[in-house]
Amino acid sequence: MKIGSFAKRFDVSIDTVRYYIELGLLIPEKEKTQYDLNQTCLEDMAFIHELKQFRFSLKEIHKILSLKRLTNSSDNEDTSYFTNLLLEKKADLRAEIEEMSKAIHLIDDKLHSNANKLPEQTKIGVPLFFVPLFYCPHCRQLLNLKQASMYGHYIYEGVLSCSCSYQAIIKEGILRTNQIKSSPNKYSIYEIDVKKWNPGFVSLLEKGKLWMIKELMRHPLAHKVIVETNIEVSMLLPKHLSSLSDKAYYIFTCHSLEMIEKLKKKIEKHNPNLAVLYIVNSDLRLPLKHESVDFFIDSTSFTQFSLIYSESPFTILRPYLKENAHIIGSFAFYDDSSQSLKNIRAIYPSSNSHALHLDYLEKGVKQNNQTITKREDIGYTEEPGSYFIYHEPGEKMKLINYIASCP
Template structure:
């Protein structure tokens, strides 16, 4: 019998049969390059399936098959030996059942404790700290924004309208600043809307290494009384994990176009770090209602790379107006080698991507054109399988993950 027919007979895949052959669980005859599954293979496969049903591991099954082969017992293995194995397996399963019951009980207790903790800790939404008011300016004409119909409690703005004489408008709702002309991405980018199962865990580990690299770079900077901006946090963000280790007098701005993401982040930070001064902005195009030359640090958690998939305009061209002279960008970037299939897929899959999106020299060109100079640059890792979520990726190609630090010179 050929492998294909044999596999069908036992309702397993051909790959499974080949694996059993490679590991010695099955020993078929071989004619030239073709395996022939004989009667002994049929007997062994039936025994393998039976023992698997009894929750024996393949390693344990191999031992039983070895006894059968050493004693030449054919299909009649030593019943006393087999019975003792079954009794041991039964006892092991009973112990495992008790352990599982204990774990289920622990999980139920944990769920109940978390529910009670959530009920006991009523979350009080915080507003926009008043210290941000001097930073709020029209993104078009840079005029000071007029705050109207404001609801202010203590040192925070909870509701209000921001108006400019040129016609620009923005709103503050529940302590979150909403910019005008919000655009929805044609693709879902909030991490809560993504099937994480479509991300390769190995690639997620590379991303995490990239965040740690950025954090270590940030620790070399003077952060006291500085303003740090992190944009496009829908999929990846670095700062929130490390807030407890950074100076208490540092000021933060987070932006993204997912209201759900901003609300979740805001609630988390307010619970863990209620003393921090944070501005949350719902925005899609990086045209932020902030004064020019007001940001000391820009954290690029692949946001510039993601932005290049959606917009032709350079994110650095937009963001540099907000950066102070000698301000610092600390970031991660993704790129492919030149002339790869993945690059061609990006241009065909996305409506209006940057022509340089994910190109190997994308970051270098951007830095040079917009007066940034690298102070550090390092390959964090690479993968040929980031996961099925990345529809543009060709499985035979390498996606590279880069960490970089750059300084901005506004005078150039």
């Protein structure tokens, strides 16, 4: 039986089957590069499924399977051994239940304690550093700030306007533009169902993020402007702010006001002294001065952008970059002949015609007088998860990391 049919029969992912093979839980025959899972594998998989229901770990299951393979499990002595294992596991589970019950009581006590001592939040708004950087995205004129409410070194409320009629509002310390367009699907890490994301794919993304943060930290970041755009699904910087420079200036953009509000509260709680600007925006036409940004972070945000907009993010963002600036990114793509690309065109008719093509990245960089100075193949997955409705089962969604530099 082929690995795909085998996985479907047991309602698990192909990555799970491969992992079991790697651990030695399943030992299929192999013809050239293809696994052939025989009757023994079917029996072992059914046994694994049963033992997992009994809450045995994969390490414990491996030991039990090893005994089964070394001996005749129908012998009375082996049956007695397995019975003893079940009794021991039952006792362990009872002990776990008692420990969990104690933990639940401790959590209840902690929640009650926290509810009685919630600290009063300091009002943190737009740092004054960003005011000279506020320019009209249409006519490139410096924006006028009116009706401003100040709290220390922050602007908490205000109106930014231009003579061309462009206007953006600062409310509760968040810059809100009118350029907002959301995806047909949910694109918010605070709302999506993580059960629809394959853990193997999440690990792949995390591998890419670690590469990106390592590359970013090779540069001196003090007094640099660092922008991470469209952080609806995946974000990099917030997780690593404590290890990055506290003298850098950070900008986060997102189409969801609710998500930006949650992110703002989280950063203010853990890193209250950082200079951070939060912008509600989705089309990347930011009310910022040209040649003001040192780093753009693309944590697969350009991949998502290609599903919603026909324009290239490299073209839109290029004017904002300073000389010798960098885009550090992670990009997902399929082979040109894949069915998944056809599915994308059917599901997202307004998407870029090269969405999730590798040349979307390569041409976007080249056409805007940039150069990919470094690239790294992170890996691929055949099952990113049911959240990615355009993915054709069995096809490879690949992930590549890159650094695009300005001359």
